[in-house]
Amino acid sequence: MLDSVKRVILVLSGKGGVGKSTVSTQLALTLKERGYKVGLLDIDLCGPSVPYLLNLENQNVHQGPEGWIPVYLDNEQRLGVMSIGFLLSSRNDAVVWRGPKKTSMIKQFLEDVCWQELDFLVIDTPPGTSDEHITVMENLRQVPQCGAIIVTTPQEVAIEDVRKEITFCKKTGIPILGIIENMSGYECPNCSECTNIFSSGGGKSLADIAKIPFMGSVPIDPRVGKLAGKGLAAIKELPDSTTSKVFSELVNQLAPDSL
Amino acid sequence: MSGVPDNAPQHCPGTQSDDAGKASACAGCPNQNICASGAASGPDPAIQIIKERLSNVKHKILILSGKGGVGKSTVTSLLGHALASRNADVNVGILDADICGPSQPRVLGVRGEQVHNSGSGWSPVYVTDNLSLMSIGFLLGSPDDAVIWRGPKKNGMIKQFLSEVDWGELDYLLIDTPPGTSDEHLSAVQYLTSAGLDGALVVTTPQEVALLDVRKELQFCTKLGVPVLGVLENMSLFICPNCKTRSEIFPATTGGAAQMCSELGVPLLGSLPLDPILARCCDDGRDFLQELPNSPAVIALRSIVDKIVATCENTSS
Ligand SMILES: Nc1ncnc2c1ncn2[C@@H]1O[C@H](COP(=O)(O)OP(=O)(O)OP(=O)(O)O)[C@@H](O)[C@H]1O
Ligand SMILES: Nc1ncnc2c1ncn2[C@@H]1O[C@H](COP(=O)(O)OP(=O)(O)O)[C@@H](O)[C@H]1O
Ligand code: SF4
Ligand SMILES: [Mg+2]
Ligand SMILES: [Mg+2]
Ligand SMILES: [Zn+2]
Numbered sequence: 001m002l003d004s005v006k007r008v009i010l011v012l013s014g015k016g017g018v019g020k021s022t023v024s025t026q027l028a029l030t031l032k033e034r035g036y037k038v039g040l041l042d043i044d045l046c047g048p049s050v051p052y053l054l055n056l057e058n059q060n061v062h063q064g065p066e067g068w069i070p071v072y073l074d075n076e077q078r079l080g081v082m083s084i085g086f087l088l089s090s091r092n093d094a095v096v097w098r099g100p101k102k103t104s105m106i107k108q109f110l111e112d113v114c115w116q117e118l119d120f121l122v123i124d125t126p127p128g129t130s131d132e133h134i135t136v137m138e139n140l141r142q143v144p145q146c147g148a149i150i151v152t153t154p155q156e157v158a159i160e161d162v163r164k165e166i167t168f169c170k171k172t173g174i175p176i177l178g179i180i181e182n183m184s185g186y187e188c189p190n191c192s193e194c195t196n197i198f199s200s201g202g203g204k205s206l207a208d209i210a211k212i213p214f215m216g217s218v219p220i221d222p223r224v225g226k227l228a229g230k231g232l233a234a235i236k237e238l239p240d241s242t243t244s245k246v247f248s249e250l251v252n253q254l255a256p257d258s259l
Numbered sequence: 260m261s262g263v264p265d266n267a268p269q270h271c272p273g274t275q276s277d278d279a280g281k282a283s284a285c286a287g288c289p290n291q292n293i294c295a296s297g298a299a300s301g302p303d304p305a306i307q308i309i310k311e312r313l314s315n316v317k318h319k320i321l322i323l324s325g326k327g328g329v330g331k332s333t334v335t336s337l338l339g340h341a342l343a344s345r346n347a348d349v350n351v352g353i354l355d356a357d358i359c360g361p362s363q364p365r366v367l368g369v370r371g372e373q374v375h376n377s378g379s380g381w382s383p384v385y386v387t388d389n390l391s392l393m394s395i396g397f398l399l400g401s402p403d404d405a406v407i408w409r410g411p412k413k414n415g416m417i418k419q420f421l422s423e424v425d426w427g428e429l430d431y432l433l434i435d436t437p438p439g440t441s442d443e444h445l446s447a448v449q450y451l452t453s454a455g456l457d458g459a460l461v462v463t464t465p466q467e468v469a470l471l472d473v474r475k476e477l478q479f480c481t482k483l484g485v486p487v488l489g490v491l492e493n494m495s496l497f498i499c500p501n502c503k504t505r506s507e508i509f510p511a512t513t514g515g516a517a518q519m520c521s522e523l524g525v526p527l528l529g530s531l532p533l534d535p536i537l538a539r540c541c542d543d544g545r546d547f548l549q550e551l552p553n554s555p556a557v558i559a560l561r562s563i564v565d566k567i568v569a570t571c572e573n574t575s576s
Pocket of ligand 1: 013015016017018019020021022023044047049125126127182183218219220221222223224225226228325326327328438466468469508509
């Protein structure tokens with residue numbers, strides 16, 4: 001049911017905990033604030049973060065005549081969300097599934113959700129290059145307007161895994177739209193000294209080496225961490241933050257024909 | 260439940276799975292009749308082989324977390340160094356079961372080493388005299404190589420690591436895992452249970468997005484009967500190197516690991532602060548315990564290691 005989706009954006013990283021879900025939700029919220037109709041699909045089955053991040057934890061998806069009806073964040077239904085989190089009876093429930101079962105769930109997510117007309121479908125993924133990723137690629141290959149945003153943190157341990165994700169995209173033929181570096185430096189709130197906790201510049205140099213556009217660098221900002229669980233857009237709540245600027249700029253790049 | 264024959268199609272559910280011979284992928288597979296008959300689904304013979312192979316390994320510990328990037332690999336390497344450095348007669352092995360994102364070769368400073376296959380199996384790479392490592396990272400040609408494998412193939416690799424690595428006598432085998440509650444975790448538990456698994460060390464960070472996934476991992480442990488040795492809270496506080504102000508980079512808005520542990524009745528072993536030098540040491544493959552033996556992180560780590568050792572030794576006596 002992706003026929004009425006104009007553009008699909010996959011948010012990927014080989015490494016865990018780099019901020020894929022944070023980027024996916026903030027990107028979706030930014031697009032929504034700009035007036036687009038957006039869908040956000042969470043295919044992290046073992047660790048779904050989107051319902052919590054968007055403060056939608058106790059919502060349910062309903063089965064409509066034509067498929068699953070996503071959960072909407074707003075009354076105007078400009079941001080619809082689908083996640084396995086909505087199908088679990090308790091937030092502590094573990095999804096202890098091997099690959100084939102995960103694959104069939106993701107196929108259902110791709111085929112059976114009634115998104116209606118969407119300008120953008122953002123897909124949040126788990127780390128790695130395995131079942132979830134292979135399934136999504138196999139099913140999205142036919143979608144013409146589909147691309148990936150790669151998220152990384154600056155340190156080598158992360159870059160190392162992200163290089164594998166880039167290889168994965170190249171092998172499976174998914175165009176890479178660009179790289180976002182997250183959690184670059186941390187500015188001490190007391191003395192303003194900036195510490196590069198996870199080093200710095202790794203994302204930019206990876207982008208240069210791999211010849212992929214660099215889409216910006218988001219610093220460690222505990223205020224951004226605290227937006228988690230509230231479903232609020234950084235561009236509205238923290239308009240002067242670097243995070244807000246990076247996401248505005250990102251949306252300008254993704255949607256030059258802004259509304 | 261791995262069992263993917265070489266002649267099976269890409270989506271083979273595994274000869275031990277419930278769908279063996281019946282899944283859509285099985286159509287046209289040469290093994291379909293055998294699989295559908297259930298003949299291939301008996302207990303995996305590998306379980307017995309692994310039990311024998313690991314009979315000289317006293318303690319086996321899984322390092323788990325539902326969440327990515329919380330420091331599983333970092334903690335595994337620190338724990339390995341800490342156990343090996345307390346006593347030169349203690350032998351420690353690390354198995355990197357993160358197939359798609361192996362970090363141990365880098366973190367332990369042995370990138371680019373080769374593993375050799377001899378008559379008695381694969382010999383691991385020695386980081387020090389009494390700390391050895393096996394990782395898929397040693398089998399990849401280039402750092403850009405991606406391991407684009409579905410579950411059954413990853414399980415096959417884990418099975419091979421457990422059954423074919425010649426660790427020699429080990430006091431501790433630490434198994435580093437990827438995030439989640441899926442193939443790698445199920446296989447490791449399935450293969451190690453009869454070989455004797457001491458339990459899991461569960462790593463988390465203080466914020467709710469991480470705890471949410473870690474609670475799922477704890478439920479996984481309960482479901483599979485894996486004892487939880489305890490929870491380690493990582494990256495708890497950041498102390499500004501310039502003015503010593505403390506910051507919560509990952510704010511514990513829901514009470515952090517302490518609150519989760521008391522709710523779920525699991526032991527909290529301690530917390531490690533966020534130390535930029537530790538992150539740098541991981542990138543460069545240097546032993547942080549030697550670089551900064553008196554840092555708050557090392558002091559906290561030593562007390563956590565003492566607790567883990569005490570639990571392991573108690574259960575084995
Ligand atoms: N720029 C930032 N500043 C401060 N905190 C951040 C920033 N980006 C992400 N975080 C925090 O880092 C943690 C990890 O982020 P997130 O859950 O988005 O990562 P992920 O890549 O989706 O992880 P996983 O691999 O487990 O799915 C979260 O607590 C998030 O709030
Ligand atoms: N206590 C800590 N202080 C500073 N950096 C840390 C700490 N623990 C982990 N890190 C860094 O965080 C990143 C993620 O850790 P890693 O062990 O690779 O996580 P995982 O194995 O859970 O994905 C690494 O760059 C690591 O060096
Ligand atoms: S019949 Fe099915 S389960 Fe058996 S080997 Fe072939 S694909 Fe795998
Ligand atoms: Mg996530
Ligand atoms: Mg790791
Ligand atoms: Zn300061």
